[in-house]
Amino acid sequence: MRPRDIRLLVLIALVAIFAAWVAWPANPGIHLRIGQFEFSRSIDMLLGLDLRGGMSVLLEADLPEDQVIDADSMATARAIVESRVNALGVTEPVVQAAGARRIQVELPGIEDPETAIETLKGTGLLEWVDTGTEVLPPGTQIVTDFGLSDEERAALPEETVVYSTVMTGRNLRDATVEFDPQTGAPVIAFELDSEGARIFGEHTANNVNRILAIVLDKEILSSPRISGAIPDGRGVITGQFALEEARSLVTQLRYGALPIPLRVVDTRAVGPTLGQESVERSVRAGAVGLIVVFLFMLIYYRLPGALADVALVIYALVTLALFKLIPVTLTLPGIAGFLLSVGMAVDANILIFERMREELRQGRSLERAGEHGFRRAWTSILDSNLSTWLICLVLWMFGNSFGASMVKGFAITLALGVAVSMFTAVLVTRTFVRAVFALAGDKIRDKKWLLGV
Structure with missing residues (x-):
């Protein structure tokens, strides 16, 4: 085995261990203290409104339809609403423009919806x-x-x-x-x-x-x-004043008067029980999907499929770790984007292994077949992923412009998952294949069934 492959295997092992530690649900977080320097960071999976429960509020300028609203006034109103939301103590709220006259507000885990609504829309x-x-x-x-x-x-x-x-x-x-x-x-x-x-x-x-x-x-x-x-x-x-009323008034006073009056157009509440059920069903569906993919790769491609399964486990760990470190607020569409990116990762491995099969059928050695397979598949993988990233950019811009935060969540998790899939398919799987072919090439050279040929 070449020294370069050994170094890559060590690097992959370290990345996998670190990603597993970050993705571990009971992770205690990062707490460092070196002399006067102190760094503390919790590492939690942030759940969106549909998974954690809470409330979504759509605010609209309470002005005549034919009256033109200055974009700066709406931007100022959005900033003031965001300051008020932050003062409520809500974790990971979403406050964004939804067109020229509306503001979308999502409040995960909110306990007093009525007070929150009055705080948001009050002109102050x-x-x-x-x-x-x-x-x-x-x-x-x-x-x-x-x-x-x-x-x-x-x-x-x-x-x-x-x-x-x-x-x-x-x-x-x-x-x-x-x-x-x-x-x-x-x-x-x-x-x-x-x-x-x-x-x-x-x-x-x-x-x-x-x-x-x-x-x-x-x-x-x-x-x-x-x-x-x-x-x-x-x-x-x-x-x-009741205590909560006094706190709401203080929030309105401290964070300024809205330049334009707002009215509530729509409210949508999600209970924590429904959110927990969504999480459980999503995890169950994801686990079933991954098991089916693992079995397909193992049965159809045998040894290379087993190596791809290990790479997919590393892919899942790295992606979840990035979700927690960035952090990315996970929603149901976000989970769908993650699972779709798993399919993209599998697709990259299938392209590589099919090219390897073609090379082996033409009589090439294991090492040459592996290298040619990866080289020939790379162009297709890159083109496919670039197209996906372009679509994710369009979806993100759409969600950002019209206040569709769930569309943005889907785009972000899919784009991030595709980026990690390129790392696992091209680097991790390739390094595993090289290492196995170098260590056991003589034993498996004549066992075509083990290579799925």
């Missing part, structure tokens, strides 16, 4: 409004002069009171949930930036004993009375 426009001496109860809808055009003002009924906005949430630096030390009820503590602190300080100093209402999305949250100047830009929003 915070205003401090001067209501004079009038105390408005919480929940009262009002009209303010912020963002109100002359045409809109003229169209209002005569009896409508338009209140003056002193400041908006644009000047908000931070907001957190705290608890009233006397009642224990949740309150929202806020801090303003320098400009907001100046405006707030001047207004409170000049309007002692007047009401400065705190308004969210044109709805009164509370109507505190100004008892004195507040120059430090800090305050508290009180109201009849």
Whole structure:
């Protein structure tokens, strides 16, 4: 055996061992500490909405159909929605544009769907409004002069009171949930930036004993009375908040107001039980498919088929390891893409072995037949895989443009699987064949049935 083949066998063994360790379900993760350097990384298989359970929400701009929506406004809305989703603590959420007017949001493992929806679609426009001496109860809808055009003002009924906005949430630096030390009820503590602190300080100093209402999305949250100047830009929003409601409001305030209002077009919930059943059925179907492929290769191609089966095991381990390391969020279409790539890997081996058969029938030696078989099959394998990658690119672009995350998942897992299949078919299987022919060539040269000829 040539030294180059020995080195390749050692490399393949190391890669297989590492991939098996990463793919192991109970993997503890990577935790390194060398002096001051510390690296910690969990290695888990990320499951998508259809496997883990959760909720999918389709949001649409709540504007007239004939009104043109600026692309930058939709991009800003998507970024704000993504920030709000991240604040919910959801693992591996998906937030992406779905056309020119819609945003697709996927929330795997979400436990409180109603609160999540309100957090996502709420415009989050915070205003401090001067209501004079009038105390408005919480929940009262009002009209303010912020963002109100002359045409809109003229169209209002005569009896409508338009209140003056002193400041908006644009000047908000931070907001957190705290608890009233006397009642224990949740309150929202806020801090303003320098400009907001100046405006707030001047207004409170000049309007002692007047009401400065705190308004969210044109709805009164509370109507505190100004008892004195507040120059430090800090305050508290009180109201009849439940804890989850307070947290949702804080999320909306901290991550900005949406530039355009959004409405929920469609929601789809997947229970964790259904997701677990999908995982179990997918694993069962995949195992049956792999066993059938292994048996076919072993029965039809005998010794080369057995070597290909070992290469396919390495292929599966490496692919699953890459899914966990990248990481790739696995969905049902993603599993389908992975299983299809297994077929592509088998197809490459079949092309190679058929070329080898032709060479052996023409009387060539085992070594020459193996080399010629791989060389003649390589062009077909490369052309086939390039075509598949091109299709995966088209599918990925389609899924990215129209919010079809499952199509993207299928494209990514298929493209990655095809790339690994080239490694296993061309390098792993070829090295195994060379090694076996070099070690046992004399014993199997005349046993044509063992070579499937």
